[in-house]
Amino acid sequence: MPSIIQVQDVSKAYRRDSFDIPVLNNISLEIPEGEFLALMGPSGSGKTTLLNLIAGIDRPNKGTIVVGGTNIASLNESHLAKWRSTHVGFVFQFYNLLPVLTAFENVELPLLLTSLSKKDRKQHVEAVLTVVGLKDRMNHYPKQLSGGQEQRVAIARAIATDPTILVADEPTGDLDKSSADEILTLLERLNKEFKKTIVMVTHDPRAAEKAHTIRHLDKGELK
Amino acid sequence: MKILKLVFKNALRHKLRSFLTILGIGIAVMAFGLLRTVVTAWYAGIEASAANRLITRQAVSFIFPLPYAYRDQIAKIPGVEIVTYMNWFQGVYIDKNQFFARMACDPETFFNVYPEFIVPPDQMETFKKERNSCVVGRDIAKQYNLKIGDVMPIEGDIYPGRWEFVVRAIYQPRDKTVDGTQMLFHWEYLNERMKQEMPIRAGDVGWYIVKISDPSKSAQISEQIDALFKNSRAETKTETERAFQQSFIAATSAIVTAMNVMSFVIIGIIMLVLGNTMIMAARERTREYAVFKTLGFSGGHLVGLIAGESFLISFFGGGLGLLMTFPLINMFEAFMPKGWFPIFNLEPITMILAGVSALSVGIVASLFPIQRALGTKIVDGLRHIG
Ligand SMILES: Nc1ncnc2c1ncn2[C@@H]1O[C@H](COP(=O)(O)OP(=O)(O)OP(=O)(O)O)[C@@H](O)[C@H]1O
Ligand SMILES: [Mg+2]
Numbered sequence: 001m002p003s004i005i006q007v008q009d010v011s012k013a014y015r016r017d018s019f020d021i022p023v024l025n026n027i028s029l030e031i032p033e034g035e036f037l038a039l040m041g042p043s044g045s046g047k048t049t050l051l052n053l054i055a056g057i058d059r060p061n062k063g064t065i066v067v068g069g070t071n072i073a074s075l076n077e078s079h080l081a082k083w084r085s086t087h088v089g090f091v092f093q094f095y096n097l098l099p100v101l102t103a104f105e106n107v108e109l110p111l112l113l114t115s116l117s118k119k120d121r122k123q124h125v126e127a128v129l130t131v132v133g134l135k136d137r138m139n140h141y142p143k144q145l146s147g148g149q150e151q152r153v154a155i156a157r158a159i160a161t162d163p164t165i166l167v168a169d170e171p172t173g174d175l176d177k178s179s180a181d182e183i184l185t186l187l188e189r190l191n192k193e194f195k196k197t198i199v200m201v202t203h204d205p206r207a208a209e210k211a212h213t214i215r216h217l218d219k220g221e222l223k
Numbered sequence: 224m225k226i227l228k229l230v231f232k233n234a235l236r237h238k239l240r241s242f243l244t245i246l247g248i249g250i251a252v253m254a255f256g257l258l259r260t261v262v263t264a265w266y267a268g269i270e271a272s273a274a275n276r277l278i279t280r281q282a283v284s285f286i287f288p289l290p291y292a293y294r295d296q297i298a299k300i301p302g303v304e305i306v307t308y309m310n311w312f313q314g315v316y317i318d319k320n321q322f323f324a325r326m327a328c329d330p331e332t333f334f335n336v337y338p339e340f341i342v343p344p345d346q347m348e349t350f351k352k353e354r355n356s357c358v359v360g361r362d363i364a365k366q367y368n369l370k371i372g373d374v375m376p377i378e379g380d381i382y383p384g385r386w387e388f389v390v391r392a393i394y395q396p397r398d399k400t401v402d403g404t405q406m407l408f409h410w411e412y413l414n415e416r417m418k419q420e421m422p423i424r425a426g427d428v429g430w431y432i433v434k435i436s437d438p439s440k441s442a443q444i445s446e447q448i449d450a451l452f453k454n455s456r457a458e459t460k461t462e463t464e465r466a467f468q469q470s471f472i473a474a475t476s477a478i479v480t481a482m483n484v485m486s487f488v489i490i491g492i493i494m495l496v497l498g499n500t501m502i503m504a505a506r507e508r509t510r511e512y513a514v515f516k517t518l519g520f521s522g523g524h525l526v527g528l529i530a531g532e533s534f535l536i537s538f539f540g541g542g543l544g545l546l547m548t549f550p551l552i553n554m555f556e557a558f559m560p561k562g563w564f565p566i567f568n569l570e571p572i573t574m575i576l577a578g579v580s581a582l583s584v585g586i587v588a589s590l591f592p593i594q595r596a597l598g599t600k601i602v603d604g605l606r607h608i609g
Contacts, residue, residue, distance in 0.1 A: 058601070
């Protein structure tokens with residue numbers, strides 16, 4: 001299997017006041033297509049940072065990141081934004097749905113950036129909401145849904161554009177056990193049935209169990 | 224199109240806050256409209272004055288009279304076309320709150336000097352014939368429901384006693400800059416009674432109005448008139464009608480200036496009110512804007528979203544303000560003594576100024592939140608705890 005994500009010699013430090021806080025030190029990582037990878041490690045070890053770099057919402061200080069053949073560090077802001085909209089699906093710990101939009105509208109949001117017609121968008125949205133089992137709730141607002149349901153809508157939003165990779169940062173971190181199980185089962189299914197490459201950050205060993213591979217980050221080093 | 228829908232939804236997110244902001248802008252726009260209208264009304268009186276009329280008054284003060292005999296002397300000066308004269312009569316009509324100009328005039332010459340007061344020929348004829356007749360402005364006739372033949376009883380104050388005038392004519396102002404709230408009667412009627420009751424005041428004239436043929440000679444003719452009466456017992460001061468009006472409002476001009484400044488301060492207040500709302504909204508939505516960017520939305524989309532919301536609120540605020548201005552102006556006019564501001568209109572330019580100000584404030588107020596939303600890095604925005 002060819003690698004869909006290649007991280008090479010990546011370092012990242014955040015600037016706070018006048019000094020740099022190193023977060024990642026010369027990290028290299030290859031993720032093959034169709035992989036379901038869990039990234040674990042203690043708090044503050046740089047998991048989110050690495051995920052953000054792979055997803056193209058942050059830039060490394062050093063090193064290259066190639067996703068699906070594109071060296072994303074070389075793209076300018078607007079190209080990177082365009083690239084994200086078609087290649088990356090995001091799932092966050094706190095769902096990050098827009099409260100003023102219904103489930104349907106939230107899922108439709110990334111599709112507004114495509115050239116799809118209104119009719120096609122509707123088809124897409126309904127299809128992915130069916131995959132996550134919430135088609136009957138599509139006219140509900142986030143506050144009318146449970147946490148697990150909100151996260152399923154967020155997953156539907158993430159896969160609506162059929163992205164190359166799916167990144168999830170502690171997707172079950174805010175959920176009870178049974179909701180978390182639903183989400184994990186859903187991610188597993190997306191990986192198996194829909195062949196989605198998934199990179200998931202998690203603290204939860206039971207979540208990590210569902211993944212094919214588990215990598216540990218500690219003090220900026222990958223193990 | 225979808226963005227527009229989102230703009231609406233965002234604006235309605237905190238209904239009370241948006242409503243209060245809209246109301247705040249509305250009240251400010253309304254205050255702006257009222258202030259500008261008062262200022263405009265103030266200057267309308269000056270604008271309306273003619274350049275070919277000079278006013279000759281007592282040099283020391285307007286309240287001292289001039290002798291009737293000056294009339295013929297002034298008339299002899301080359302360049303003087305017509306000389307007419309008036310007295311401020313005032314008196315109490317109905318009650319003390321009924322304030323409008325009541326003056327004695329010379330019926331033969333007054334309307335030649337003031338062609339902007341238009342009287343139908345038949346009414347003019349009877350007015351000139353009857354000694355105790357008077358002419359009232361259209362607005363006064365309407366307000367007090369006065370018709371030709373009605374008697375206006377007035378309790379004199381400057382000229383004591385009970386006076387009765389018969390309405391024989393109603394004048395129409397030529398255009399909206401002309402005062403339609405005056406009442407004029409025969410100077411001769413006043414003078415006859417003074418001769419009998421207070422002979423010392425017989426032959427007194429309040430001021431002369433001198434119509435000249437060439438407005439560019441106004442300074443020269445003014446000097447000539449005043450020179451005539453130099454060192455007499457009643458020296459005169461002659462100036463153009465416009466200068467005369469201006470000297471009247473000079474004392475109040477500081478207030479007018481203050482109102483002028485205030486009206487623009489109000490625009491600053493609108494900006495702060497709206498700016499505050501927009502900054503609060505943008506701060507709460509820091510994380511949402513980061514999510515938008517994460518999904519691939521561009522800076523342009525965020526600008527549209529934020530500026531659109533600000534614009535929407537200012538649009539409704541401005542609209543509400545203008546709608547409230549009309550009844551306010553009418554109320555204000557109704558509460559003011561009639562005749563204070565003969566011309567009191569909400570000018571189109573005032574409405575345009577108020578509307579445009581509100582909308583441009585909408586744009587300006589969104590600049591800071593836009594700059595903030597664009598300047599925040601995605602990773603920082605996502606870490607933001609709203
Ligand atoms: N945007 C940022 N600005 C400054 N410092 C940051 C930023 N993001 C992360 N950091 C710092 O970098 C380090 C790693 O953060 P990161 O969020 O990647 O850790 P994490 O492994 O995801 O931790 P957690 O399990 O708590 O989510 C931390 O010390 C954090 O304070
Ligand atoms: Mg993290």
